[in-house]
Amino acid sequence: MEKQIAIELKNICKYFPGKVVANKNVNLTLYKGEILSLLGENGSGKTTLMNMISGIYFPDEGQIFINGEEAVIRSPKDAYNYKIGMIHQHFKLVDVFSAAENIVLGVKEAGRFSKKKIAMRVREIAERYGFDIDPKKRIHEMSVSEKQTVEIIKVLYRGADILILDEPTAVLTPQEIEKLFAVLRKMREDGKSIIIITHKLNEVMEISDRVSILRKGEYIGTVETSKTNPKQLTEMMVGKKTDLKIERVKTDFEKPLLEIRDIVIDKDDGSRAIDDVSFYIRGGEILGVAGVAGCGQKELCEAIAGLRPIKSGLVMHKGENIIGLPPKKIIEKGVSMSFIPEDRLGMGLAPSFSITDNMIIKNYGEGKGPFVNRKAARAHAKALIEKLEIVTPSTETPVRRLSGGNVQKVLVGREIEAGPNVIITAYPVRGLDINSSYLIYDILNDQKKKGTGILFIGEDLDVMLALCDKIMVICHGKNMGVVHAEKTTKEELGLMMTGALDLTEEKKDKNFGIAKDSNLTEEEWQEMEEETNNENHGKESKGNE
């Protein structure tokens, strides 16, 4: 049987102000009842292209055909009329509305606005595709995966036949990804056409029927998934062979730089983020922290950097307590933190500032006199742009105008520029393409050679296994054990992440996270602990009065 075409793009071009070519002569065909992966590096124009189908942007040149007829999509409303629905990477939901209210938003329906009827239809859709949803729950009470479910039901409620998902797996745990894929397969059986944007090659291989590849805004080609392999896809995507092997630099054994004992940290809502965790980082070592999203990684980073209070426990930097020091003092000691949050818009950069100004905001205090030294900062910025191959029109372009990957390079680059001795970095390659990721790994390895201790909080286990020396696994705020990357397996890490395996229970005598050659003797640790405990008690009793 001849496959029917659902949507066809012909010679689509889109230009942005400042001579930026986002898409150039893109041709794309989506058949009915198939899952098509759209693959490309960061800034290759995938999202832009999809935004043109969903009516957020309008193409400058080219045509879109839907069911064989030329379509003009000027707004999201038009897209819905053509039965196209897009699930954006940054969810477009109203936080204070319930799931049902979000789902019916903007739907033109005859008759009264009946909450019961809406809830019934939502449940119907949910059952059909195997979703799990409470229509009355408000968005701000939901997890990321629940929010995504609402987004998907929202487009299905509008009768969408063509679904576009922009990096849907970037924020999900492995189990949630499995669930999502099961739903997508059911939709395919139901005759829906799906375009999925993702960076993860294993997901592309797993879910899609065909793969279309974009590179630097241009269409490279389409291949059938069953007739290709990750290596070929990578080649098409980056245009040249990339060595998938990450180098693990060997360094000399150094004394612990940062020692953390029995640390307890709370989340914003008062629940426990990190519960009684001990670990240490040596100079010239990369310690990976693995764990499913939202299990205390962010809070741990913030606590070490002095941005979040520590309930109890000790954080010793070169044998000196840094708990209670203001963030500026901690930076001066050489502890640097860079955290790339889930939405990737960056923590630690001012979006409307230029690269130059963003260089200044961390070290403005160093210069003499009341004026900032913009000349030096500009030179720094220039060096950074060259070194990290940041794509930007100039050093004075606001950071928010850069693509996500380039923003990340600016952030990580600035942190390293300051010459820290401890680097805490969370998801530095989140959402980055392969080339940019390798650049970041190289930077980290360079630092490691210089004797810097690195805490690498990551999500991709393959990368962590290749890059890190040791990996600590956290599950629900508890330390599940520290393993040598060379000696462990992905399966073991997976078990520890889900809490199925707890090495600290199995090998109780091993004292995980306590360095044998600590900067302090056990007696000194004891003393410190008692001291801080007394202080804490003092504070608490004062607070109670």
Added chain:
Amino acid sequence: MNVPGLVFGGIAIGIVFLYGSVGEIITEKSGHLNLGIPGIMCMGTAGGMFGVSNYMGMLSNTKSASLLLILLFGIVFAFLFAAVGGAIYALLTVSFKANQNVVGLAVTTFGAGFAQFFIKKFVTTKFLSRASKIVRNFINFEIKSSFGVPIKYQYGVLSCLAIILALACALFFKKTKKGLHLRAIGENPATADAVGINVNLYKYIAIIVGSGIAGLGGLYYVVEYNNGTFDNVLTIQAFGWLAVALVIFTMWRSDFAIFGSFVFGMLYVFNGNLTGTSSLATQELIKLLPYVMTIIVLIITSIFGSKNVQPPASLGLNYFREDR
């Protein structure tokens, strides 16, 4: 303390704030903080006075004036003039994406100046007291004040209209699809846009209709409350700021605003109903109370308030579709 005077006098002046804040709530629900409301209320005053006095002037005998036509002329012109102020604000902030606070303050200054000039130049105020008598004669009752003398209280159609509008506005946001859409725009315009709601159209309508309603406050003040006399724009402006404060005080709920406006009104007439004299300083301090209460409400809601009792999330932020 003259309790009846405090309550009924408070309600009467509170209606002015109620008009202003219902208008401002509709505007703010679309995500636009319209600080031009004081000026827009001045424009509404000018329009209302112009409409009513022109109608009265057309009659050979003002005794034959009809209540319906006075209201019609007053409401249409007050709404229209205020809507023009709102349209200026909407054009600059919605279409040209100018900073809302700056534009709002500019509209306030412009509106006050415009009203002062327009009323002096084009409005014959001599018929207004006659019109006022007709408008006020709707609900009449007499209550003995604490000072011993019976005082006559009158509420006109415009007082009732304000309360009806406030209730209708609350129902609109709670029960209708259009209300849901408008709330969605104020919370997250990108979301509303992505589901095919015409964000800019809604914003224009909300701002213009909201401004028009706020303008009726000026009409009410001069024609119904103040016996047809207009003192100066500063008074109206002060009411405008109280209306803006009232929006925060009632946490963007127009049904709460009815009671909120009465509370503000009572604080406003507090001095006049005190038995015994108080110093000027005390009087001025009492006038401050509505603002102090607003600040307290803000503090309480921001500390203890749940996520459901908050200002519209994108209040004060302009929406650029192609921005990240």
